[in-house]
Amino acid sequence: MTKPKNNVKFQHREARRASRPASDEKDGSPETSPTENGQLHKPEPDQPPPQSDYEKKKATFITRTIWTFVMIAFFFGSMFAGHIYIIMIVTAVQIISFKEVIAISNVPSRARKLRFTKTLNWYFLGTTMYFLYGESVIYYFKHIILVDRVLLPFATHHRFISFMLYVMGFVFFVTSLEKGHYKFQFTQFAWTHMALYLIVVQAHFIMNNIFEGMIWFFLPVSLVITNDIFAYICGITFGRTQLIKLSPKKTVEGFLGAWVFTILFGIGLTNVLMRYKYFICPVNDLGANVFTGLQCDVNPVFLPHTYPLPFIPPNWTHLPTTITVAPMQFHILVFATFASLIAPFGGFFASGLKRTFNVKDFGDSIPGHGGMTDRMDCQFIMGFFAFMYYQSFIAVYKASVGSVIETAITGLTPEQQMDVVKGLAKHLVNQGVASPKVLEYLGEQLRLQ
Numbered sequence: 001m002t003k004p005k006n007n008v009k010f011q012h013r014e015a016r017r018a019s020r021p022a023s024d025e026k027d028g029s030p031e032t033s034p035t036e037n038g039q040l041h042k043p044e045p046d047q048p049p050p051q052s053d054y055e056k057k058k059a060t061f062i063t064r065t066i067w068t069f070v071m072i073a074f075f076f077g078s079m080f081a082g083h084i085y086i087i088m089i090v091t092a093v094q095i096i097s098f099k100e101v102i103a104i105s106n107v108p109s110r111a112r113k114l115r116f117t118k119t120l121n122w123y124f125l126g127t128t129m130y131f132l133y134g135e136s137v138i139y140y141f142k143h144i145i146l147v148d149r150v151l152l153p154f155a156t157h158h159r160f161i162s163f164m165l166y167v168m169g170f171v172f173f174v175t176s177l178e179k180g181h182y183k184f185q186f187t188q189f190a191w192t193h194m195a196l197y198l199i200v201v202q203a204h205f206i207m208n209n210i211f212e213g214m215i216w217f218f219l220p221v222s223l224v225i226t227n228d229i230f231a232y233i234c235g236i237t238f239g240r241t242q243l244i245k246l247s248p249k250k251t252v253e254g255f256l257g258a259w260v261f262t263i264l265f266g267i268g269l270t271n272v273l274m275r276y277k278y279f280i281c282p283v284n285d286l287g288a289n290v291f292t293g294l295q296c297d298v299n300p301v302f303l304p305h306t307y308p309l310p311f312i313p314p315n316w317t318h319l320p321t322t323i324t325v326a327p328m329q330f331h332i333l334v335f336a337t338f339a340s341l342i343a344p345f346g347g348f349f350a351s352g353l354k355r356t357f358n359v360k361d362f363g364d365s366i367p368g369h370g371g372m373t374d375r376m377d378c379q380f381i382m383g384f385f386a387f388m389y390y391q392s393f394i395a396v397y398k399a400s401v402g403s404v405i406e407t408a409i410t411g412l413t414p415e416q417q418m419d420v421v422k423g424l425a426k427h428l429v430n431q432g433v434a435s436p437k438v439l440e441y442l443g444e445q446l447r448l449q
Helices: 005-019 022-026 053-081 083-104 108-113 117-140 151-156 158-175 182-212 215-238 252-273 328-341 344-356 372-394 401-411 414-430 437-445
Strands: 242-244 247-251 305-308 322-325
Touching: 053 083, 083 117, 083 182, 083 372, 117 151, 117 158, 117 182, 151 158, 182 215, 182 372, 215 247, 215 252, 215 328, 215 344, 215 372, 242 252, 247 252, 247 344, 252 328, 328 372, 344 372, 401 414, 414 437
Parallel strands: none
Antiparallel strands: 242 247, 305 322
C-alpha cells in the first residue's frame, strides 16, 4: 500500500526544515505552520486586546468633554460676532435635526426603489424654510424690502408664492405614488410634515427671538442647559424617586432641585444681560457685533420700577415698604419655571420616539453627544414658548417705519402716496427739521408721468 503524495511532500519539508540553521528561523519573517493538506498557514498578527467598559467610558467622556468646549467656544464666538452668525447656526441646526428625524423612519431598501422619496423630503423642507424665512425678513425689514423694485413683488405676493410651491410638491407626491408602496409613501409624507412642524416651524420662532433681541434667544437657551446640568447633579446627589418611565434615570428630586437652581441662575444672568444694549435691543443692523453694539429705545421691562410690598412691616423692624426692581426679574421666574417643568418633556418626547424605533441616538452629528436632535429636543419648545410669551406680555407695539411704508404701498394709490410724502415734508419744514426748499423741490418733481 503506497502512502499519499501529500505525506511524502510533508516529510521532505520537515527534513529540509530540520537541516535549516537556527539563525534562519529568527530572520524576522513570520513563522509558518503546515496544515493538514500540506499548505503553509501564516498566523494572524497580534490584535490589541478589547477595551474594558472603564476604558470605553473614559474615551467617551474625553471625547464628549472636548466637543462640549468646542461647541461652547463656537457658540459664544458666533453670538459676539453678530446676529447673522447665530441665524446661520440656527439654520444649520434645524436642517441637521430635520435630516436626523427623517432618517430614523426611513427604510433604505424602499427609499432606493422610490427615487423621489428623499427628493420630496428636501423639497418640502426648502419650501417651508422659504415661507418662514420670508415672513421674518419681510416683517423685520419692511423698510428695506418694500422700497426695492426687484424684491417688492416677492414681498407683496410672498404667501401666494409659498403656497404654490407647496402645491407643486403635493401634486408631484401624488403623481409619484407607486402600487405596492402606498403605505410607505404616505407614512413618509406624514412623517415629513411632523418633522417640519416639530423642528422647522419651532426653529422659525427661535429666529424671530433673535431679531427681537439677543436676550430672547440666549436666555432661554441658557436656562434649558442650566436646568439639564442641575437636574443631573441633583439627581445623582439626592435623587431617589423615579420621575417618568421613559427616562428611568430622571428623578423627582433632581427635577425639583433643578427648578430652584435654574430660577437663581436666571435671576443672576438676567441682571447681567440687561446692562448691555447689544442683548436687549432689537436687530436694526445685521452688521452689528458686540464691539459696535446697538442703539434703541429700551423696552420698559428692563427699566427699574418701584413696587409697594404686599404687606407693611412693623416700624420697629426698619424694613423697607417698597422694592425697586426691573419687571424683567418677575418675567424670568416664568421663563425659568417653564424651562424646568415643561421643556424637559420635549426631551421625554424624544426619548419615547427613539424607543419607538429602537435607536439609542438620533444620529452621530456631534462626537460623544449623539445627534443634533438629542441636544436640541428641549430647545425647540423652549424657544417657541419664549416667542409666544414675549409677544403676549413683553413686546411694545407701536408704529414703525416699515409698517407705515407697508400701509402706504399696499393701501394707497400713487397720488395718495405723493400726498403723504408732501404732507410729511411740510410737517418737517414746520418743525424746523427740513429746509423750505424741500417743499419746492418735491412740488416740481412729484408729478405723475
